[in-house]
Structures are given as C-alpha cells and as structure tokens.
Amino acid sequence: MSTSDQNHPDSRAERDWSPSDWRARPTSQQPVYEEPEALAKAVASLRSLPPLVTSWEIDRLRRQVAEAVEGRRFLLQGGDCAERFDECGSEPIAARLKILLQMSLVLAHGGRRRVIRVGRFAGQYAKPRSASAEIRDGVELPTYRGDNVNAPAFNAADRAADPDRLVEGHARSALTLNFIRALIDGGFADLHHPEYWDLDFASHSPRGGEYQAMVESIGEALRFMESLAGKQVGEMSQVDFFSSHEALLLEYEEALTRQVPHRPGWWNLATHFPWIGLRTADPDGGHVTYCSGIQNPIGVKVGPGMSVEQLVALVDRLDPDREVGRLTLIHRFGRAGIDAGLPAMIDAVARTGSRPLWVCDPMHGNTRTVVPESGPLAGETVKTRSFEDILDELEQAFEIHAACGSALGGVHFELTGENVVECTGGARGLVDADLGREYRSQVDPRLNYEQSLEMAMRIARRMRATSE
Ligand code: PEP
Ligand code: CO
Numbered sequence: 001m002s003t004s005d006q007n008h009p010d011s012r013a014e015r016d017w018s019p020s021d022w023r024a025r026p027t028s029q030q031p032v033y034e035e036p037e038a039l040a041k042a043v044a045s046l047r048s049l050p051p052l053v054t055s056w057e058i059d060r061l062r063r064q065v066a067e068a069v070e071g072r073r074f075l076l077q078g079g080d081c082a083e084r085f086d087e088c089g090s091e092p093i094a095a096r097l098k099i100l101l102q103m104s105l106v107l108a109h110g111g112r113r114r115v116i117r118v119g120r121f122a123g124q125y126a127k128p129r130s131a132s133a134e135i136r137d138g139v140e141l142p143t144y145r146g147d148n149v150n151a152p153a154f155n156a157a158d159r160a161a162d163p164d165r166l167v168e169g170h171a172r173s174a175l176t177l178n179f180i181r182a183l184i185d186g187g188f189a190d191l192h193h194p195e196y197w198d199l200d201f202a203s204h205s206p207r208g209g210e211y212q213a214m215v216e217s218i219g220e221a222l223r224f225m226e227s228l229a230g231k232q233v234g235e236m237s238q239v240d241f242f243s244s245h246e247a248l249l250l251e252y253e254e255a256l257t258r259q260v261p262h263r264p265g266w267w268n269l270a271t272h273f274p275w276i277g278l279r280t281a282d283p284d285g286g287h288v289t290y291c292s293g294i295q296n297p298i299g300v301k302v303g304p305g306m307s308v309e310q311l312v313a314l315v316d317r318l319d320p321d322r323e324v325g326r327l328t329l330i331h332r333f334g335r336a337g338i339d340a341g342l343p344a345m346i347d348a349v350a351r352t353g354s355r356p357l358w359v360c361d362p363m364h365g366n367t368r369t370v371v372p373e374s375g376p377l378a379g380e381t382v383k384t385r386s387f388e389d390i391l392d393e394l395e396q397a398f399e400i401h402a403a404c405g406s407a408l409g410g411v412h413f414e415l416t417g418e419n420v421v422e423c424t425g426g427a428r429g430l431v432d433a434d435l436g437r438e439y440r441s442q443v444d445p446r447l448n449y450e451q452s453l454e455m456a457m458r459i460a461r462r463m464r465a466t467s468e
Helices: 036-047 056-070 090-111 163-185 187-192 200-204 209-230 252-254 286-293 308-318 340-354 387-403 451-466
Strands: 073-079 114-118 132-134 139-142 240-244 257-260 263-268 275-276 299-303 327-331 356-358 366-368 383-384 410-414
Touching: 036 163, 036 252, 036 340, 056 073, 056 114, 056 263, 056 356, 073 090, 073 356, 090 114, 090 163, 090 209, 090 451, 114 275, 163 252, 163 263, 200 308, 200 451, 209 451, 240 356, 252 257, 275 286, 275 340, 286 308, 308 327, 327 340, 340 387, 356 387, 410 451
Parallel strands: 073 114, 073 410, 114 240, 240 275, 275 299, 299 327, 327 356, 356 410
Antiparallel strands: 132 139, 257 263, 366 383
C-alpha cells in the first residue's frame, strides 16, 4: 500500500463524533423492544464479539469505488432483499456467489473494466417497512422486520422483537462470510469454464447464439490470460467479494463500530459497505448522523419523494470533504419515473462538487402487485417485477447519465442463485401464472439464476456497444 493511501483525507476522523450520536436524533424504523435489559445484554454481547470485516478491506473497497468514479471499474451489487437465518447454508451461499461471479465476468467482458463485486449478504437481515403493524382478521401484530428483529409467522411470539436475534444475526453473518472467504480461497476459480455455466435458458432466447458466443469468448479470454501468466485466474486476480447491508438497526451498527490500531477514526466492522435506505435518508435523522462519522464508503438510495434539496443536504452531511470513493448514490426511480427524476439530481449533485459513484437499482421502483388468474398463486395478491421493466430502467439510466455528462458506474440487484419464480419475463417468458412455482421471498421478488445471467448479458451487450 502506498503512503498516499494511508494519508487520505482524515478530517472525518478528527471531527467530534461518536457512534452513539444518532441517539439524540429522530430515528425511524427501529423495533420496539419490550425488555430494555435484554436489549442491553444483547448489545453488550455484540460489543465483546470480534468484528466481521477489517479496516484494510474497507479501505480497499473505498479505493476501488474511487476507481469506479474515474471510469476504471464498474460496481455490481446484488443479493437477497432480506437474508434468512434458515438459508444460511452451503447451497444458497455458494449459488449466490456463483451467480455474482459469473455476472461480474460477463460485465467485465462487456465493459472492458474490472468489476467490484459487492454482495447484499452476510448481514442483510433487517428491513424497513412501510407500516409498523399488520392486521389480519381483526388481529393486530407488529410487522415482520427481518430475521434480525422478529420472525414472519403471524403470531404474537414470532412477531415480538427479540434482541437475541441481533447476536444470532452477527453469528450467521460470520458463518456466511467464513464460507464465502473459504470458497474464494478454494476452488471457485473453476467457474470460468463455460461448461459450468447453466445456459439452458439461452435456447429460449432469440439471442441464444449470442449468449453462447459471449460465454465462450469469456472462457477463451480467461484461458489466454492463464496461459500467459502460467497460473489460474482465481489465483492471480484476487477475487474480491465485499459485503453490504442496509445500516438500519442502529443498536446493532453502533455495537460493531470500532476503533482500530494505527488508523484514525471509527469503522463499521459489521460490513464493508453499509447503505442508507430511502425511508431513513433524513439528513437530520439518526441513520445519516450515524453514517456521517464512520470511515466506510457509504451508499444512499435516491428515489421518488426525495427532493433535490434533501439530496444536496445528504451529500453535504455524508461527503463534506468531497472525497472520491466516499459516497455512492443508488437511484431507484422505476422505469416510469427515472426520466423525470434523475437528471435534476445529477445536475444538483454535480454543482456541489462531490463526485459520487452513481449506481442504478432497477428493482425497487418496479415492484408491481398482481393477482394471478391461474397457477399456484391464483387469486392471491403477489408482489412481482418484470425483467423487461428492470432492463428498461437500466437502459434509460445509461442514457440519462451520458446525456447529463455523468456516467453510470454500477448496478444493484435483488437476485438469488436459485431457481425461484418471483419475477416475470426473461428468455423463458415467465408470466404471472408461473409465479409461485417457487416463491420464497418474504419481502421483495428477486431475479433467479437465469434471469440474473441474462440481465448481465444484456447490460454487457449495451456497455460493449457504447464503448466501441
Ligand atoms: C432495499 O434495498 O431492500 C430497500 C428497501 O430499498 P429502498 O430503501 O430503496 O426502498
Ligand atoms: Co428489497
């Protein structure tokens, strides 16, 4: 590491800030714990446990985000809307890693840039909700807020906020990261051989031949590099994976916020990349106050309902030093809203002098509620998203940034490596009646393995076309 890396602007570290400052601010989306002593005990236990990530990994991510701002990298962030404790197992974790790795190779190939891989994993256990209570048949209970808080079943015991879940969440995050680190150190490099890519869906797509050719050309490019270097790609290019989650439960985030030897400032060592959700992006609120003081790169969701003034205030709070790599703005307007909403945001941020990384989340503005007429979920109200809406928002995002003299520097997906049917569309032409053949998400619908890979190929194709 060079000296300049160690001496990056550290005025944040010198500011008068403490990890508990959020307590003096209005802080939305926090669960109500019935027993304060039990919460205090859980938090004390978290404080004594080892961190999940290190400050040097966080610093590496910050430098990579800065390179993405300069156009030298592209960020891929993806994973579950909410992880589940009972899905902390080898198959879901390996499947998630596999799809993210394959997507990143496709994007690197199309964009001719290195890809920063960030998982929505190893801690994505808490969800903001639009209502704090749910009523069924006249019975009112707290809403499900993610496994770090309560359980989804509709009964008083499961829905009560249980502070021991915070400790359990830390443990499951550690188990997840441990397995991911082991997979990366081990045989995951084999994945780049096309025979491991599941391209069945391509036979349903008019672009099937093109997809096949793309994967073969990635395989060839990797083999060529390997023969030049005399070693396997997995060994020679550090296959970095970073973790991310929404910094929502501030009791948890505070307990994992630490100082480290030889580096100034406070670090959130629960994750590399915390982000602030749209519902908690109040510039004067607890979440922003908390994130303003930590050294990690910070993501913030930007979308409908946020004013230009609010965004500028957020930039001022979170990136007062105008430090490249510090701030990532993740916009999620929806295909119908991006054209009206985004240009003014890009313009206003440019005028602040801050240079954030701009990322598009084409998922959260494109959620629809449908009642399938037939199929496994006939007559039920189901949340879904369509592949075509998601792709359309992304394509608009590339164009709007280019037209505004900015650049789209990354993409953010809710996806799973498994074969669920939660989103419609894609090469197999999934329709509402197919929903629920496998529908496991307790919260938002995710792209499945095939839809995710196809999405990466469509983006790569677009990046390729614009760079040639
Ligand atoms: C999410 O990313 O799961 C989420 C809740 O997003 P947003 O804050 O953009 O609604
Ligand atoms: Co979501």
